[in-house]
Amino acid sequence: MGRKAMKGQTLLSEALNQLAENIWILPRDKHPNKVQPNVGIICTSTQTVLVDCGNSPYHAQRLLAALKHLNAPPISQIIYTHHHWDHIFGASTFGVPVIAHELCQQLLTQHIQQRGGLAALKTQIQQNEPGTHHEVWDHFQIILPDITFSHQLTLPLDGLTLELEHVGGVHAADSIVVRVKESHVMFIGDCYYPPPGYLQSSNKKTSWSMLSSFLDEKAIDVYVDGHSDPLKKSDLLKRWGIKFLASL
Known part of the structure; x- marks a missing residue:
């Protein structure tokens, strides 16, 4: 399901958080200098689909170690929620098709x-995100999406239905959300966030209206x-x- 651990590194089996019968996450790193987002894991009896894939090859290798401990089936595809490096730079580790807007x-x-x-x-990332200075970048490459869509895409997955929808937003114009309605879970990436800090945008506001629209979805219980x-x-x-009332 991936290459062996990189030379000089010991990969520990990290705890995955289970959100529903078929859904886990490799949780974010809460350290302020570590830009390591949540990675979504959707498992069926035959395959595993990732929602984002880690911020580096090393992050991806840690994910592989956790999936091995879970006895997860092989990874069949990756879904990018948007193009920012911290969500997609682990993709070269997996060698599977990628879906994105x-x-x-x-x-x-x-x-x-x-x-x-x-x-x-890589230099720009390391200058803006000091927590990445010691990451190992051997064999790294940016993986472009193999499958793209313009507005919506539905993926049948062994009894589950993944609904991908483009929502955009000021954080990243290509942002999408991923609904797994049978599991009542919705992955929303960073779509409602302000622009990333390194863009030095004057817009620092969270998109509460976008969040409000998500909360109206009756089939979703976990975000x-x-x-x-x-x-x-x-x-x-x-x-x-x-927070919404405070922003008015």
Whole structure:
């Protein structure tokens, strides 16, 4: 299900958090200098689908170790919630097809073609995110999506139905959400966040209206964003309701 651990590194089996019968996450790193988002894991009897795939090859190897401990079936595909490095730079570890919004493919292609290529991009990441200075980048490459869509895409998955929808937003124009209605779980990535700090945007506001639209979905009970703990709808209504009122 992936390459062996990289030389000089010991991979520990990290605890996965189970959200529903078929769904787990490799939880985010809460350290302020570690930009390691949640990775969604959707398992059936025959295959595993990842929602995002780690911020580096090493993060991806840790995910593989956790999946091995879970006895998860082989990874069949990866879904990118958006193009930002911390969500997709683990993809080269897995060697499976990637699904994303069509704009994601365009933005990643631009990154690859920019002057300096991967070396410049890695330097920029390390300057802005000090927690990545010691990551190992051997064999790394940006993996472009194999399958893209413009608005919505439905993926039947051994009795589950994955609904992918483009929602955009100021954080990343290519942001999508992933609904697993049978499991009542929705992966929302970073779509409602302000722009990332390194863009130095004057827009620092959270998109509460986008969050409000998600909370109206009756089939969803658990929401998973990129950099927070998963929360049930009742908890989100309390937390985000207060923040929304405070923002008016």
